[in-house]
Amino acid sequence: MAKPIIAPSVLSSDFSDLKSSFRLFHESEADWVHVDIMDGRFVPNISFGFPVMSVMRKLTDKFFDVHLMIVEPEKYLDEFKKAGADQVSVHIEACPHLHRTIEQIHHLGLKAGVAINPHTPIAILEDILADIDIVCLMSVNPGFGGQSFIEHTYQKIEQLVKLRDKTHSQALIEIDGGVTLSNAKKLIETGADVLVAGSAIFKTDDPVATANKFKNIDI
Numbered sequence: 083m084a085k086p087i088i089a090p091s092v093l094s095s096d097f098s099d100l101k102s103s104f105r106l107f108h109e110s111e112a113d114w115v116h117v118d119i120m121d122g123r124f125v126p127n128i129s130f131g132f133p134v135m136s137v138m139r140k141l142t143d144k145f146f147d148v149h150l151m152i153v154e155p156e157k158y159l160d161e162f163k164k165a166g167a168d169q170v171s172v173h174i175e176a177c178p179h180l181h182r183t184i185e186q187i188h189h190l191g192l193k194a195g196v197a198i199n200p201h202t203p204i205a206i207l208e209d210i211l212a213d214i215d216i217v218c219l220m221s222v223n224p225g226f227g228g229q230s231f232i233e234h235t236y237q238k239i240e241q242l243v244k245l246r247d248k249t250h251s252q253a254l255i256e257i258d259g260g261v262t263l264s265n266a267k268k269l270i271e272t273g274a275d276v277l278v279a280g281s282a283i284f285k286t287d288d289p290v291a292t293a294n295k296f297k298n299i300d301i
């Protein structure tokens with residue numbers, strides 16, 4: 083089994099000292115930077131926008147995995163590219179014209195993903211799965227870091243693995259929310275390719291060592 087891609091969520095980092103927080107990306111084996119954008123409309127919280135993201139972009143060369151928890155994401159794709167996105171995931175619940183939005187992301191030269199809420203059935207992905215690079219499977223209700231993992235997620239991963247085979251899709255499966263060192267192994271064994279972890283990395287005494295533990299989990 084391949085090692086997972088580890089994407090620390092900077093939502094849980096210290097915003098008063100981003101430079102120090104971002105040392106994690108130089109000093110650990112973490113692969114991606116998971117950037118959570120919240121608009122106070124799609125989700126009941128507001129995180130940060132382009133100016134902060136542009137500052138983050140200057141602090142590391144690592145791959146920016148941008149998770150848009152916003153309504154009408156298609157209006158801002160160009161701006162997210164300018165702010166440094168390598169990959170943009172939009173919520174299926176926020177996109178009535180999802181196929182067009184995915185095309186727009188690809189036309190910008192970025193990887194494109196679809197994020198899906200805990201209550202949204204996997205089957206809804208059938209006609210988009212072959213066109214996307216990643217599914218961001220929410221294992222908490224989006225909006226906040228530090229929430230508890232929803233156990234039903236394992237079943238959804240199993241369903242997604244089957245649907246990916248059926249549709250000949252290459253999309254990665256990313257798990258976002260409540261991921262810890264205790265559930266990481268089972269998530270990988272069930273089919274997760276990418277693990278997002280915010281509080282389980284940044285809220286520990288030694289985030290570098292913790293990120294490395296996630297990367298080298300015994301599978």
Ligand code: DX5
Binds near residue numbers: 149
């Ligand atoms: C939740 C965000 C997550 C969050 C994860 O809305 O999409 O990426 O930062 O944080 P933890 O790992 O603390 O659940």
Ligand code: ZN
Binds near residue numbers: 118278
């Ligand atoms: Zn996220």
